[in-house]
Amino acid sequence: MTQKFTLSNLGYPRIGKNREWKKTLEAFWAGKLDEAAFRSEMETIQLQHWSAQKEAGIELIPVNDFTFYDHVLDTAVMFGIVPPRYGYGGGEVDLDLYFAMARGNAEATASTMTKWFNTNYHYIVPEIGDQTPRLTTNKPLEAYRLAKAKAGIEGKPVILGLYTFLKLSKGFPASELPKVAARFLPVYIQLLQELKQEGAAWVQVDEPAIVTGLEAAEIKLLESIYGEIAAAVPGLKLLLQTYFEAAEPLEQLLTLPVQGLGLDFVHDGGANLAAIERLGWPADKWLGAGVIDGRNIWRADLDDKLALVGKLAALVPAEQLILQPSCSLLHVPVTVQGEDKLKDAVRQALAFADEKLAELSLLGAVLNGGSREALAESRAALAAFRALPERRRQDVAQQAETLQGQRDWRGLPYAERLPLQRQKWQLPLLPTTTIGSFPQTVEVRQARLKWRKGVWSQERYDGFIRQQIEEAITIQEELGLDVLVHGEFERTDMVEFFGEQLDGYLFTRGGWVQSYGSRCVKPPVIYADVAYVKPMTVKESLYAQSLTKLPVKGMLTGPVTILNWSFVRDDLSREEVARQIALALRHEIQALEEAGIEMIQVDEPAIREGLPLKAKDHEHYLNWAVRSFRISTNQVKPTTQVHTHMCYSDFNNMIDSISAMDADVISIETSRSHGELIASFEERAYDKGIGLGVYDIHSPRVPAVAEMAANISRALRVLDPQQFWINPDCGLKTRGWPETIAALRNMVAAAEEAREQVSAGVR
Structure with missing residues (x-):
């Protein structure tokens, strides 16, 4: 293949290589940065992100994928959707109000927070009610201008699509969805018109809610939304982007008046490719092909990806094929650089955001006429990783086999357990x-760091943890709680703690991802068969119980x-x-x-x-x-x-x-x-x-x-x-x-x- 394939990205991790974003955000909340300094530092982080993608050879670089807290919250405040309990009087939403919606304040509770589809990212749920939307500020336009002026990038603005925004919102009955959409459509059109006037060529419109399943009424609503947008903003190229699953029914989606459709070819179970093979592809529409896994951290088998793109290129005009990750890289860490504590066979099998963009660039180079010999290093790395003996343990397989004949439930049903437990616990x-x-x-974190670095002995650290447990038990008893806990002071994270003590796990130094707000987590990595080694929690639990007569x-x-909170090997179900x-x-x-x-x-x-x-x-x-x-x-x-x-x-x-x-x-x-x-x-x-x-x-x-x-x-x-x-x-x-x-x-x-x-x- 010698034709030019376009390379695109859907979104970049916000947090920065060293979690600069998190540190800036928390410094602002703590009053250590004023608003001007906060905005300046956040701008610097955005510029670094754009530069990294430009250096990787990405041609369609997303702008407006960056946020101070959450992109769904951004969309709500951009349209003036603020719950009445905050006393919002209209106009642009300032930072105090913005963060109050996310975190609550002395006067009002925070907005609901829930999971972004089936990921561990949390978004702030918009509360719409009978509010009338208005464009308080055009955030995608600001991002587009900034990228052009300070990074020399003709960016691809990213917006959350109207259909998905409303499906993720609350405050109105589902039957009213078309009416609520009609209220919002004029401000969406205004936003897009301003982007077109500024010169934006492509706009990525994220509509992941499409993959959850569409009824006839929802298809009709999508047709209405995008039909009105096409009529009101002719000439602006919209890439309707789906991810996380197959987009169905593809027949109807292909008729929508948008210039491109983005599909996930990693997590779709093969359904998207099968549908295109069955239906064909419109000659006038671009395909955003999500071929690199945006949700997991493993190196891609680029020979498989070449075969996949080859099948797509036989169905879609090559000049209208955009190669990209399967979803935003928000869900993976920034870079593998610095992971020098891992064994080579494992480290070389990892691909974080920067490495995924490099894979995309390499894939594009081969597809655009380069030699397949460029893939030799990737092939060797995958072969070494797959050959590791701990990935196929006989003892683990035998334990799984023993489950075949065992009972699935507790020995007694709950109704019979309950009186026995009441008698035992007397609560x-x-x-x-x-x-x-x-x-x-801070003291707990510092003590753990000193222990990990060898500054503190195991005995000293254990003594410190016992002291923390003693204080926690005393506080709980004084408060009058009925059932106590030991406090988990010895645990960095509720998953990492267990992964560190089980076989089959590995841990990165810089593998951080955003969970919600400034909360970042470093998911452990399941790379081999998981097996029990020794007791993990008995020591601390027993010590806590020895301090009190309460349970x-x-x-x-x-x-x-x-x-679900680990990065999981991709060769087993x-x-x-x-x-x-x-x-x-x-x-x-x-x-x-x-x-x-x-x-x-x-x-x-x-x-x-x-x-x-x-x-x-x-x-x-x-x-x-x-x-x-x-x-x-x-x-x-x-x-x-x-x-x-x-x-x-x-x-x-x-x-x-x-x-x-x-x-x-x-x-x-x-x-x-x-x-x-x-x-x-x-x-x-x-x-x-x-x-x-x-x-x-x-x-x-x-x-x-x-x-x-x-x-x-x-x-x-x-x-x-x-x-x-x-x-x-x-x-x-x-x-x-x-x-x-x-x-x-x-x-x-x-x-x-x-x-x-x-x-x-x-x-």
Whole structure:
């Protein structure tokens, strides 16, 4: 092939090679930077990102993929969509208000935060209501101008499409979607007209909601939206971009009046290619072919990619074929440079954002007439990695085989376990607890760093952790909590901690990705078979329990969350890897129980985010995800109380699967969603213990007793007090001790108030 293939990117990691973005953001929040300095430093980071992509040979470089917090929040404030509780008076939204919507302030709670499709990125949910949108500022236009003026780049503005923006929003019934879209369409058209007038050639319109499935009415709405845009903004080339799954039905999408359609050819299960082979491709439309995996961190098999592009080039005019990642590179770290602690065979198999762009450039060079010998290094690296013996362990395979004849559930059903557990634990009505972690102070982080660097001995570090546990137990007893936790001071991260002690994992030095706001995580990497080595949590749990007569929960992260919050090997199914993790955790749970820790929390906050985007695939995923949890927990005694926790996800449509996990107690976030989840319990009964988080730990504000009491009261209208637990909505790791103590004191007071009301017959 000698024709020119265009190279494009869909989005670049915001956080910077050394997390400069995070540090700038937190310095501004802490008052260490004024607004002018903050904006200047953020601009510098953007310019660095554009420069990196330009040097990689990317021709269509995205602009406006950068944000100060979240791109969905950006879209909302750009259109003046601000919840009334913030007292917004119109005009451009200033930074104080912008961050208040994301984090809350003394006067108003934060907006709901939930997962971006089936990823671990969180977005701020727009609250539309009856607000009239208006273009308060044209952020894509500002980014386009900046890139042109200071980076010499004719950028490709990226906007969140109207259909997806509204599908991700709340504050109106689904039946009103066409009417709400009609309200927003004029401001979208105004935004695009201004981009065209400025000279933008291409605009990337992200519409990932398309891949979740389209009904006839939704197809009609898309036709209406893009038909009006085409009529109002002729000559502007729109690339309608989908990702994360197959875009179906492709027949109708190909008729939309846009100049290009972006499709994911990595995570589509082959459906997009099959559809193009069946339907053909319009001669007047560009194809944005997502051929490099934007969500995982493994080097691509470029021979396979060449074969894929060859098939596409036989169907699509080569001069209208755009090669790009499968989605924004937001979901991967910036660069493998600096990962010098990994064995060569593993390091050379990794590809972060910069390496993925280099792969794209290499692929383009070969396709545009270069020699395939340029791929020799890539082939050798993949061959060495695939040959590693730890990727095919016989003992792990044999353990998986033993599951075939074992029971899938606990020895006794919940209804029979419950009286035994009540007799054993003797807890009060509406028992109070926390989710697990307590503040990771500067002192805790510094102590861990000194230990990791060898400055502190193991003995000194263990003594420090014991001291932290002692203080946490004392605080919890003084506050009057009923079920305690040890605080997890020894853990950097709820997944990394376990990965460090299991075989089959590796850890990067700079593999950070954004989770929400300035919160960055460094996902562990599953590169080989996962296997149990030795007890991981028994020492700290036992020590905490020795300090109090109250029950202390053993704390684990569940198999599906460990899977979903890791970068996972791509040569096995996710189901198979989850089963390996579940078997390893089973050993740890048995070790806790044998040591006398018989209240054990196995957290699964990420079980919802792994849900496939198409409804037809939900049942299969939920079956194996739930079974993975039960594999971990189903061997414990009937009197051992199993807890689990889930946060920041829409669980309304999977209550039955949650029940099937067979945990004795589950805690779920409800504070940010303002009790919306409670409505699901008005429609269907839940038969096990449940704690609905009564305050939002991701906001620095301390909610009043009355506010928490109102959340409890709402829940007790639909839940039996005998099954209801009272807890925050997530762990307290990111909070400071003063606000943590104040909030928990108010929570205990709200619980006592609720007990009195229940005893008096008031609910």
